[in-house]
Amino acid sequence: MSTDDTDVRPVRFSRLARRGVLLGFSGPQLTALGAAAVLGILALYAGGPARLIASPVIAALTATALVRVNGRTAIEWLPVVSHWVGRTATGQTQFRARIATPRPAGTLALPGDAARLREYLEPDTGAVYVHDPHAATLTAVVEVVHPAFVLLDPSEQNRRVAAWGRALASACRSGRIAAVQVLERTLPDSGKSLTDWWHTHGTRDGSWAAQNYEQLVERAGPAGQRHAATISIAIDLRTSARTIRAAGGGLRGGAVVLRQEIDSMTLALRAADITVSPPIGPGELALMLRTAYDPAVSAALERHGDLGRDLAAAGPVSVTESWGHLRTDSAYHCVLWISEWPRTHVNPAFLQPLLTSTGVQHTFSLHFTPVRADLAARDLRKKKTEHLSDAAQRARIGQIDDAGHSAEYTDVLQQEADLTAGHGILRATGLITVTASSMMELERAVSTIEQAAIQSSCETRRLWGQQTAAFSAAALPLRRPR
Numbered sequence: 367m368s369t370d371d372t373d374v375r376p377v378r379f380s381r382l383a384r385r386g387v388l389l390g391f392s393g394p395q396l397t398a399l400g401a402a403a404v405l406g407i408l409a410l411y412a413g414g415p416a417r418l419i420a421s422p423v424i425a426a427l428t429a430t431a432l433v434r435v436n437g438r439t440a441i442e443w444l445p446v447v448s449h450w451v452g453r454t455a456t457g458q459t460q461f462r463a464r465i466a467t468p469r470p471a472g473t474l475a476l477p478g479d480a481a482r483l484r485e486y487l488e489p490d491t492g493a494v495y496v497h498d499p500h501a502a503t504l505t506a507v508v509e510v511v512h513p514a515f516v517l518l519d520p521s522e523q524n525r526r527v528a529a530w531g532r533a534l535a536s537a538c539r540s541g542r543i544a545a546v547q548v549l550e551r552t553l554p555d556s557g558k559s560l561t562d563w564w565h566t567h568g569t570r571d572g573s574w575a576a577q578n579y580e581q582l583v584e585r586a587g588p589a590g591q592r593h594a595a596t597i598s599i600a601i602d603l604r605t606s607a608r609t610i611r612a613a614g615g616g617l618r619g620g621a622v623v624l625r626q627e628i629d630s631m632t633l634a635l636r637a638a639d640i641t642v643s644p645p646i647g648p649g650e651l652a653l654m655l656r657t658a659y660d661p662a663v664s665a666a667l668e669r670h671g672d673l674g675r676d677l678a679a680a681g682p683v684s685v686t687e688s689w690g691h692l693r694t695d696s697a698y699h700c701v702l703w704i705s706e707w708p709r710t711h712v713n714p715a716f717l718q719p720l721l722t723s724t725g726v727q728h729t730f731s732l733h734f735t736p737v738r739a740d741l742a743a744r745d746l747r748k749k750k751t752e753h754l755s756d757a758a759q760r761a762r763i764g765q766i767d768d769a770g771h772s773a774e775y776t777d778v779l780q781q782e783a784d785l786t787a788g789h790g791i792l793r794a795t796g797l798i799t800v801t802a803s804s805m806m807e808l809e810r811a812v813s814t815i816e817q818a819a820i821q822s823s824c825e826t827r828r829l830w831g832q833q834t835a836a837f838s839a840a841a842l843p844l845r846r847p848r
Contacts, residue, residue, distance in 0.1 A: 373520055374520045374523050374524060374713055374714060374715075375524050375527070375714075376711035376712055376713060376714075377527070377711065377712060377713075377714050377716075378708070378709075378710065378711045378712070379707035379708055379709070379794075380777040380780070380781065394431075394439075394441040394442055394444070395431040395432075395439060395441060395442075396431075397441075398427045398428070398430050398431035398441045399427070399428065399431045401427050402423075402424045402427035402428050402431070405420050405423060405424055405427070406420065406424050408420070409421075409424070430444075436827065436830070446830065446831045446832065447831065449831070449832075450689065450831040450832075458478075459686065459687040459688075459834070460685070460686055460687075461477035461478070461682070461684065461685035461686075462683070462684055463475070463681065463682065463683045463684070465683075469678060471678075472484050472485055472486075473485070473678075474496070474655065474677065474680065474681060475677075475678060475679060475680060475681030476655070476681045476682075476838070476842075477681065477682060477685045477834065478685075478834045478835065478838060479835060479838070480838045480842070480844070482498065482499060482500055483496055483497070483498055483844065484496070484497040484498075484499065485497070485648065485651075485677060486504070486617045486621065487648060488621050488625075488645075491644065491645070492647050493506065493644065493645035493646065493647060494645070494646065494647055494648040494651050494677070495617075495620075495621055495624060495645070496651075496844050496845075497617060497620075501544075502602065502603040502604050503544050503545075503600045503601065503602060503603060503845070504600065504601055504603060504617065504620045504621065504624050505598050505599065505600040505844060505845045506598070506599050506600075506624050506625075506628055506645040507596050507597075507598045507645060507646050507650075507651060507654075507843045507844075508596065508597050508598075508599070508628065508632075508642050508643055508644070508645055508646065509594070509595070509596050509642075509643040509646060509650075510595050510596065510597055510635070510640050510641065510642050510643070511595070511640070511641045511643075512595070512638075512639065512640045512641065513639065515714075515715055516715050516718060523714060523715075526638045526639060527714045529634070529635075529637040529638035529639075530635075530638045530640075532634055532637065533631060533634035533635050533637070533638060534546070534734060534790070534792060535789055535790040536630060536631065536634045537599075537631070537734065537736045537790070537792070538736040538737070538738070538739070538790025538791065538792065539790065540627065540630075541605055541738055542601045542602060542605060542606040542609065542623065542627060543599060543600065543601055543602070543627055543736055544600045544601060544602040544605075544735075544736075544845075545598075545600045545733060545734060545735050545736070545845050546597065546598070546599055546600075546631075546733075546734040546736075546845075547597070547598040547600075547731060547732070547733050547734070547843065547845045548595070548596075548597055548731070548732040548734075549595065549596045549597075549598065549729065549730070549731050549732075549843045550593060550594075550595045550721060550729070550730045550731075551593065551594045551595075551596075551729045552592075552593055552723075552726070552727050552728050552729065553592055553593075553594060553657065553661075553664055553727070554592075554661070554664060554665050554727070568580070593721075596646075596654075596843045597631075597635075597642070598843045598844065598845040599624070599627055599628055599631060599845075600845040601620065601623060601624050601627055603620055606620070606623050609623050610622075610623055625645075628645060648675070648677040649675035649677075650675075651677060651680070651843075652674065652675050652676055652677040652679075652680035653667060653668075653674055653675055653680075654842070654843055655677075655680040655681065655842060656674050656680045657674075658729075658841045658842055659681070659682035659685070659694040659695050659697075660682065660683075660694065660695035660696045660697070661696060661697050661727065661801055662695075662696035662697065662803070663696070682694050682695050683695050685834065687833050687834045688833070689830055689831055690828055690830055690833070691805070691808060691833060692833040692834060692837050696803070697801050697802065697803055698801070698802050698803070698804065698805055698807075698808040699799055699800065699801050699808075699833070699837055699841070700799070700800045700808055700812050700828060700833070701797060701798070701799050701800075701828075701829050701833055701836035701837055701840045701841075702797070702798040702799075702800065702812070702815065702816070702819075702826040702827065702828055702829070703795075703796070703797055703798075703826065703827050703828075703829050703836070704795075704796030704797070704798070704819070704824050704825070704826055705825050705826065705827045706824060706825035707794075707796070707823075707824060708822075708823035708824065709773075709823075710823070712823055716822050716823055717730075717822050717824075718822070719818045719821040719822050720798070720815070720818045720819050720821070720822045720824070723814055723815060723818045725814070726800065726811045726814050726815060727800075727801040727802070727811070728798055728799060728800050728801065728811070728815055729798070729799040729801070729840060729841045730796070730797075730798055731796070731797045731798075731799070731839070731840045731841070732794060732795070732796050732797075733794070733795040733796075733797070733839070733845070734792045734793070734794055735792060735793040735794075735795075736790060736791075736792050737790075737791040737792065737793065739785065739790070739791075742781075742785055742791040743782075743785060746778060746781055746782045746785065749778045750775075750778055750779075750782070753771070753774070753775045753778065756771070757771070757775075796824075797836065797839060797840035798815060798819075798826065798840065799837060799840045799841040800812050800815050812828070
């Protein structure tokens, strides 16, 4: 028997590029160091008291360029802090729904930048598409169901991994897909499926055993958890303009083009034994949005299928953003960014400890951004040139080339080889939303998820000062850009 039949082929991720503009320093760092150098030269020529006055300023500029806080230098924190202070001063960190003032027709009633999103209801199928007029995208959401991956034999796992890779590669070929978002949610189980099974197959004859079993079903159902997965596919209306005009123009033509991309993606996903539903309607989307902001009502809404399915009222009633977390209707949320994927070869199921963390309600969101082949080739050539010039500059000044630079250059060469072989290039961004009913529980849940990420060979960072924007990208199936 061959090795491919007995062992699961490992996978490896490219390192996050940390190479700067010059000698590993980024643009803001070079600006701060350059200002400190110019000020030092001026103070040196001026002499006298000017040196005493300039010394603390030079030290402060140097410290902001070199001292790191939570993985970033102080100068790199400046835009984040400035944006946060500006939003706080203008009241943008607070949102209260104006229940007496109806929202404009077609909007999703969401806070922040997501307020610009519009809904488009396809008249033929009843599916709802999300239109972002600023980013010029049209997004569809489909629900997916798949069998347990870890229970399969190695040969079947290898086949499904290869099929999933081909499905993602198909997103790069047409040039019309702007992004693909995979969203996996952990939700409290309402027990509806268990109750429906009992009403359909159970023997309710009034006996003592039947009564006790029915009570057990009613009590045990809501105590569990369930996982729900969706895939959001967004097309770029600008790059697809020609095809959209041929399909009738406007959002109607865009919906036709998006439907073609969905059909193509569905065929590719079926090869990986992933069952794809038709694009969801406004009721299902409203339920997803409502339970993301108000998870306490998710079980009740699932039990009563007609409630909470009005898309015009699916948004939150109250949102309060803090520096490190977000407070919505009935929960506290914290968004983490996967800043480092595994640096070594890992099993394709390496995310299992993170996705199956018990006792923690969380949402895992993975954003794939396809890169056109010509743009990817040009970017790789630019990166190769910069790596070689940096290496020559380091050799000229006697600086030793470390293993990190060599690993990044090896990744660039591997990506170039993959692109030459016909594979696509996708940029992947992973976000995790942790949800709890109180701040104390939230911090415990965040600590649990961070440990689970370490077991998955990943590194996470809390997105300080940008929780509202990160939440709309991480917890909502709307393919919000980050």
